[in-house]
Structures are given as C-alpha cells and as structure tokens.
Amino acid sequence: MKLKTLTAMTLIAAMGAPFAATPALADLVFPSLSYRTGPYAANGIPFADGYEDYFKLINARDGGIGGEKARVIECETGYNTEKGVECYESTKGEGALVYQPLSTGITYQLIPKSAADGIPLHTMGYGRTSAANGKVFNTVFNYPANYWNGASAVVNHLLDINDGDIKGKTLALVYHNSAYGKEPIRTLEELSKKHGFELTLLPVDHPGQEQKSQWLQIRREKPDYVTMWGWGVMNATAIQEAANIRYPMENFIGVWWSGSENDVRPVGAKANGYKAVNFHGVGDDYPVYDDLKKHVYDAGDATGAGDQHGTVLYNRGMYAAMLAVEAAKKAQEIHDVADITPAMMRDGMEALEITEEKMEELGLPNFGPSFKVSCENHGGPGLVTVNQWDAKADSWEQLGEYSESDMDVIGALIDEDSAAYAKENEVEEACS
Amino acid sequence: MSADFLFGVEVLLNGLMAGVMYSLVALGFVLIFKASGIFNYAQGVMALFAAQTLVGIQTGLIPFSHLINAMLGTKIHHFGWNVPTFIAILITIGIMVLFAIIVEKLILKHLVNQEPIILFMATIGLAYFLEGFGDLMWGAEIKKLDVGIPQGGNLWIEESTAFLGGDDFYGFYLDTLDIYATVIAVILVASLILFSQYTKTGRALRAVADDHQAALSVGISLRTIWVIVWSIAGFVALVAGVMWGAKSGVQFSLSLIALKALPVLMLGGFTSIPGAIIGGLIIGVGEKLFEFLIGAPFLGGATENWFAYMLALVFLIFRPQGLFGEKIIERV
Numbered sequence: 001m002k003l004k005t006l007t008a009m010t011l012i013a014a015m016g017a018p019f020a021a022t023p024a025l026a027d028l029v030f031p032s033l034s035y036r037t038g039p040y041a042a043n044g045i046p047f048a049d050g051y052e053d054y055f056k057l058i059n060a061r062d063g064g065i066g067g068e069k070a071r072v073i074e075c076e077t078g079y080n081t082e083k084g085v086e087c088y089e090s091t092k093g094e095g096a097l098v099y100q101p102l103s104t105g106i107t108y109q110l111i112p113k114s115a116a117d118g119i120p121l122h123t124m125g126y127g128r129t130s131a132a133n134g135k136v137f138n139t140v141f142n143y144p145a146n147y148w149n150g151a152s153a154v155v156n157h158l159l160d161i162n163d164g165d166i167k168g169k170t171l172a173l174v175y176h177n178s179a180y181g182k183e184p185i186r187t188l189e190e191l192s193k194k195h196g197f198e199l200t201l202l203p204v205d206h207p208g209q210e211q212k213s214q215w216l217q218i219r220r221e222k223p224d225y226v227t228m229w230g231w232g233v234m235n236a237t238a239i240q241e242a243a244n245i246r247y248p249m250e251n252f253i254g255v256w257w258s259g260s261e262n263d264v265r266p267v268g269a270k271a272n273g274y275k276a277v278n279f280h281g282v283g284d285d286y287p288v289y290d291d292l293k294k295h296v297y298d299a300g301d302a303t304g305a306g307d308q309h310g311t312v313l314y315n316r317g318m319y320a321a322m323l324a325v326e327a328a329k330k331a332q333e334i335h336d337v338a339d340i341t342p343a344m345m346r347d348g349m350e351a352l353e354i355t356e357e358k359m360e361e362l363g364l365p366n367f368g369p370s371f372k373v374s375c376e377n378h379g380g381p382g383l384v385t386v387n388q389w390d391a392k393a394d395s396w397e398q399l400g401e402y403s404e405s406d407m408d409v410i411g412a413l414i415d416e417d418s419a420a421y422a423k424e425n426e427v428e429e430a431c432s
Numbered sequence: 433m434s435a436d437f438l439f440g441v442e443v444l445l446n447g448l449m450a451g452v453m454y455s456l457v458a459l460g461f462v463l464i465f466k467a468s469g470i471f472n473y474a475q476g477v478m479a480l481f482a483a484q485t486l487v488g489i490q491t492g493l494i495p496f497s498h499l500i501n502a503m504l505g506t507k508i509h510h511f512g513w514n515v516p517t518f519i520a521i522l523i524t525i526g527i528m529v530l531f532a533i534i535v536e537k538l539i540l541k542h543l544v545n546q547e548p549i550i551l552f553m554a555t556i557g558l559a560y561f562l563e564g565f566g567d568l569m570w571g572a573e574i575k576k577l578d579v580g581i582p583q584g585g586n587l588w589i590e591e592s593t594a595f596l597g598g599d600d601f602y603g604f605y606l607d608t609l610d611i612y613a614t615v616i617a618v619i620l621v622a623s624l625i626l627f628s629q630y631t632k633t634g635r636a637l638r639a640v641a642d643d644h645q646a647a648l649s650v651g652i653s654l655r656t657i658w659v660i661v662w663s664i665a666g667f668v669a670l671v672a673g674v675m676w677g678a679k680s681g682v683q684f685s686l687s688l689i690a691l692k693a694l695p696v697l698m699l700g701g702f703t704s705i706p707g708a709i710i711g712g713l714i715i716g717v718g719e720k721l722f723e724f725l726i727g728a729p730f731l732g733g734a735t736e737n738w739f740a741y742m743l744a745l746v747f748l749i750f751r752p753q754g755l756f757g758e759k760i761i762e763r764v
C-alpha cells in the first residue's frame with residue numbers, strides 16, 4: 001500500500017474514532033420516510049418539513065417528550081417502494097418507535113415486517129384500509145381516517161347538498177389506475193346501491209398527464225358530480241381538464257391526496273370552487289404556529305426551505321407528528337417510563353384519545369376530529385370534513401364540521417377484507 | 433347525424449391534437465438520433481429543465497436560492513421582478529445552447545467512436561444529473577406556466593358545429609391550447625425541414641447523419657455539429673415543455689412525457705422528422721379511438737398507454753425500421 005493512501009486512511013480512521021466511540025443517544029426515535037426527490041417531491045417536501053418541525057418544537061419548547069428528546073431520522077424513499085423498505089431496514093435498529101410509510105405501496109410491504117418486528121405503523125389517510133381492524137393488524141394504525149371514510153364523506157357531502165336524496169344522480173370516479181386509486185370503488189359501489197346513485201368508473205394511467213379521453217367522456221355523459229382519487233400531476237391535469245370543458249367546479253370533489261395547493265394553483269383562477277375532503281385543518285391560523293415561529297422558525301431551525309408553513313401537506317405532516325407525540329406520551333403514562341420501546345409505543349397508540357380540549361391545549365383548536373382508538377378499531381370513527389378552494393384568496397376554506405362516515409357500510413367491508421387477510425396469513429384475531 | 437358518430441369524430445379530432453403533442457416530444461429524439469446515432473434518454477428531462485428555467489426567469493426566481501439560503505442562512509427567493517415572456521424565452525434558449533456546449537465538452541467529446549450503448553448510458557446519467565440540477569436550481573415545487581396561450585374548449589368551434597347534432601350534442605370540443613400547439617408544431621417542422629434542406633449548416637447536419645467519417649474527411653466539424661444539434665433539440669424540448677407545462681404545471685412528471693414519445697418513434701422511425709409527426713398522429717388517433725370504441729365500453733378504460741405500444745409493435749412487424757426510418761442493409 002502506498003504511504004499516501006495509508007496516511008489518508010489513518011487520518012480518516014482518527015477523525016471517525018470519536019464518533020464511533022460515542023454511545024447511542026438515549027432519545028425517542030421517529031424515522032421520517034420522506035420523498036424530497038422524484039415525481040412526487042412537491043408533495044413529499046411539505047409533509048416532511050411539517051413532521052420534523054413539530055418534533056423540533058417539542059424539543060425546543062417542552063424539552064422533549066416526558067423529558068426525552070425526540071430524534072427524527074430522515075430517509076429518502078423517492079416514493080419508491082424498494083427504497084422505502086430499505087429505509088425501514090436501515091433505521092429500525094436505531095430504536096424506531098413508529099413509521100409513517102407515506103405510500104400505500106411501501107405500507108403493504110411493511111405490514112408483515114411491522115408485525116414481525118413489533119414496530120407500529122401509522123398510515124394516516126392511506127395504506128391498507130382494513131388495517132383499521134386492530135384484532136388482525138395488531139401493529140398497524142390508520143386513525144383518524146382512511147380511504148373508505150373519504151369515499152363515504154364524498155357521498156355524505158352529496159347527500160347534504162341534495163337534501164338527503166341522491167337517487168338517480170350520477171357520480172363519476174376519476175381514479176389513478178393503481179391499487180391506491182381503486183381503493184374507494186368497492187365502498188362507492190356499496191353506497192350507490194344504498195342511496196340509488198349511478199356510479200361511472202374512469203381510470204387514468206400513471207402518471208396522468210393525458211386525460212383527454214376521460215374528460216371527453218365526462219363532457220358527453222354529463223355526470224352530476226365527479227370525484228377524484230388522484231396523485232401528483234394527475235390532480236392538476238384533471239382539474240385543468242374539468243375547467244377546459246367548463247365542468248362546474250363545485251361539483252368536483254377530490255380525496256385528501258387530491259386536495260393540496262399543488263393541485264389547484266397550476267390551474268389558476270379556473271380552479272376556484274374545487275372541493276376536497278380532508279381530516280385536518282388548513283391554513284396557519286392556529287396558536288401552535290405562534291410557538292413554531294418563536295421556537296423553530298425565528299431560531300433559524302425550520303426544516304427545508306421554511307416556505308411551506310400552513311400548506312395542506314405541511315399541516316398533515318405536523319398533525320402526524322402531533323399524533324405520534326401524543327401516543328408516545330400515552331405510552332409513557334401507561335408504562336411509567338420515559339424511554340419507551342416500540343411495543344410500548346404501540347400500546348400508547350392503541351390507547352390514544354384525542355379530544356377537543358386536548359387539541360386546544362396543543363394550540364390546535366378544531367384542527368382535527370376528536371377520536372378514541374381501541375384494539376377493535378385502529379382507525380377511529382372516520383370523521384371527515386370538506387374543504388373548498390378559493391382561488392382569489394389563494395387558500396382552502398373548511399365548509400363544515402367533521403362528520404361521521406357511513407360506518408355500517410365501511411365496518412362490514414373492513415371486517416370482510418381483514419378476515420380475508422387473516423385467513424391468508426394465518427393470523428389469529430385477538431386483542432392483547 | 434347521430435350523436436355517436438359525431439362523438440367519434442370529436443374523439444378523432446382530439447386524437448390528432450394529442451398526436452401533435454406527442455410529436456413535439458418525439459422530434460427532439462429524432463434530431464439527436466439522426467445526427468449522432470444517440471438515443472437521448474435525457475430528452476424528457478431536457479423538456480422539464482427548459483420549462484423550469486423559463487418559469488424561473490419569467491417569475492424572477494433566484495437560481496439555487498435554496499442552496500444559498502442553506503449555506504449562508506439567508507432568506508432570498510425572488511429578485512422582485514418579472515421578465516416579459518419573450519425575453520424569458522430568449523434567455524432560456526441561450527441557456528439551452530449553453531447546456532448543449534457543456535454536454536459536448538464534458539460528455540460527447542470524450543465518447544467519440546464509442547459504441548451506441550455507451551452513449552446511451554451517458555445520456556441516462558445526464559438525465560439523472562439534470563433532474564437533480566433542475567430541482568436544485570429552481571426548486572421542486574410545482575410552478576404555473578403562463579406564456580399567454582389561452583386554454584379551454586374553443587367556443588367558436590363549439591358554437592359553429594353545434595348545429596350538426598341534436599340537443600345532446602354541444603358542438604366539437606377542441607382545446608385552444610392544442611390548436612396553438614398544432615400551429616407551432618407545423619411552423620417548427622417546416623422550419624426544421626427548410627433548415628436541413630436549404631442551409632449550409634443543414635446540409636452539414638445531413639452529411640454527419642449519413643456518415644460521420646465521410647463528413648469529417650470533407651472538413652465538417654463533428655463537435656460543432658453536435659453542439660448545433662443538441663441546441664436545436666434543446667429548443668424543441670423547450671417548446672414541448674411549454675406546451676405540456678401549460679397543461680398541468682411545470683413539475684417533475686413533465687420529464688415522463690418521454691414515455692409518450694417512444695411508441696411514436698417506434699412507429700415513425702428514429703431518423704425521420706415527418707415520421708415523428710405522422711407517427712404521433714397515428715398513435716394519438718389510434719389510442720383515442722380505441723379507448724372510445726373498445727377500451728372504455730368493454731375493457732374498463734385506461735387502455736391508451738399500452739395500446740400505443742401495441743399499435744407501434746404491429747407496425748414494426750411489417751416495417752421494422754418504422755414507417756419512415758432508413759432501411760439498413762448490411763452485407764455479410
């Protein structure tokens with residue numbers, strides 16, 4: 001070996017030694033499987049920023065959770081399932097307490113791993129809907145709402161604006177032609193039988209930049225309402241096409257993954273009136289933002305470019321972090337220990353109760369629904385609201401309170417799907 | 433006339449328009465392949481980068497502001513001015529020419545006489561680099577692109593054709609943006625054909641395309657030609673990026689429009705400019721009519737992506753070099 005190479009290697013080893021000798025920090029680890037690159041980066045960045053900023057606030061303002069500092073390990077998935085699994089494998093050894101996979105594809109891959117490793121998953125508003133059955137999916141939680149709650153919320157909104165009668169009305173579902181996009185179909189079919197509306201299915205292939213055929217069909221058939229299960233470029237394209245054919249925007253309702261600023265801003269003024277169901281608040285008019293400003297933003301510690309505050313997806317990331325912190329607090333309370341394990345975190349998530357009083361205490365009044373998690377129900381009651389885009393004000397407006405989904409229909413579907421999973425994977429239904 | 437027939441005609445017209453949009457992307461591939469035998473994997477990303485640059489300049493964004501802010505702790509994002517569209521387009525063209533020069537100096541120059549697969553791999557690397565570089569330079573957020581081209585169904589066409597059908601027919605729907613795209617594509621193709629047929633540089637381009645060695649032997653500079661070709665491909669990428677970006681905002685997925693160009697190239701041939709246009713039109717009309725007549729009613733819809741490739745494959749059985757591609761005869 002050349003002397004130069006040997007010297008360089010020795011120097012590198014000497015520089016690395018102090019870090020290698022440092023013992024693992026005693027803190028609470030929350031991995032962030034983010035996607036700041038790739039086709040969905042524009043959506044991944046605000047979520048990841050909101051998620052991390054909230055933990056920074058907890059550390060700076062409260063000194064951590066129960067005296068233990070929270071540590072966020074960010075791992076870039078690029079919204080790619082394989083990379084997501086690699087991120088899980090490479091970070092779980094750090095003492096990860098809970099994973100937010102942030103992709104339905106990654107979630108499906110992580111469900112068996114999570115069960116085997118005993119590390120909980122929180123798939124808020126995405127993932128496997130029937131994971132709401134905690135008797136089968138012991139380590140998976142999807143509170144406060146899932147895809148089927150979203151589908152039911154769309155139909156409930158149609159009932160609200162039609163005096164409770166949508167018999168004979170027509171609803172077209174424009175959906176991403178993937179497992180994610182197909183999620184609401186079964187629920188909408190059941191609801192169409194129950195309420196007597198006619199459902200038309202219009203799949204759009206990935207990535208969804210070309211939707212001329214679908215919107216020509218909508219122009220021909222003139223459905224009374226259109227709902228959308230889209231993602232990424234598909235959303236803005238669909239809203240643009242709707243505007244192009246002069247479809248009434250107030251009759252077009254997307255799911256929460258089709259309801260961010262990124263979906264409406266590219267369309268400009270013509271997107272005015274577009275609606276989207278959602279399970280959390282919008283904008284930055286909440287006291288928690290004063291704390292974030294004081295302890296995080298003004299301290300120059302904002303994650304990323306610091307330009308996403310108050311956007312729908314930033315708020316969603318912040319909400320996910322808030323629910324993780326509250327579950328960790330609950331776990332500490334149950335087990336009377338500050339340095340909790342993933343198993344204890346799971347217990348905390350299963351015993352989580354969010355009330356309006358607690359939300360006010362956290363500086364988030366009316367930001368999200370009140371709900372209680374249990375072993376039987378990892379998904380909560382599925383309380384969802386509807387937002388409407390005001391293009392002039394460049395902001396979303398919440399149209400009403402959080403209201404219940406049709407749990408008679410959804411509950412039966414969850415039981416059926418989770419039972420099939422239990423049978424296929426030989427899982428014995430039980431509450432621990 | 434029956435409503436179904438009129439709707440079929442409407443689908444056909446929209447298929448033609450969609451085909452023009454595909455052709456705009458395919459043209460960039462053809463230009464580079466024709467002149468250098470390189471299948472430029474980065475063409476889609478070039479469209480994205482060109483559109484990002486145009487919006488960035490237009491709206492007065494500070495390039496690399498995220499990087500500057502992270503390194504210096506500043507909070508700068510905008511210069512505070514807007515640049516008129518025409519000037520922004522000129523500056524963007526300048527940047528695409530600069531990009532072509534850099535590509536030639538840093539990549540192509542070092543790969544002369546290498547196997548085509550090596551050059552192809554180099555363009556894959558270039559695509560990934562440019563993806564990251566574009567995001568670093570202008571940010572990953574979705575940007576609204578407004579170059580003054582109106583969008584939406586053309587009212588005049590709708591109103592003047594509504595009489596053809598009954599009450600359930602509103603007249604033919606044609607997006608004004610697509611009509612503009614068609615006019616621009618016609619001008620672009622005509623200019624490219626005139627340039628390659630009637631200018632000295634155009635003839636040099638054709639000479640290089642026919643035989644590199646022979647062109648070199650008569651004093652044509654291969655490196656200059658490559659810069660010119662990549663610059664033209666950069667300009668075509670800008671046009672494609674503007675048209676597609678105006679439809680759905682300037683965002684990462686713009687780079688995926690290259691996927692729509694592949695069946696067009698397979699069908700039209702990799703070396704023919706008219707082939708890219710005719711191929712685009714056949715793919716556009718074919719996929720839209722198939723979706724309307726068979727896909728949506730019988731197969732559950734979303735047939736366009738795979739049908740485009742299937743259609744191209746059927747053509748390949750009969751014309752392996754594509755409709756307008758050069759027939760390669762190799763003697764043993």
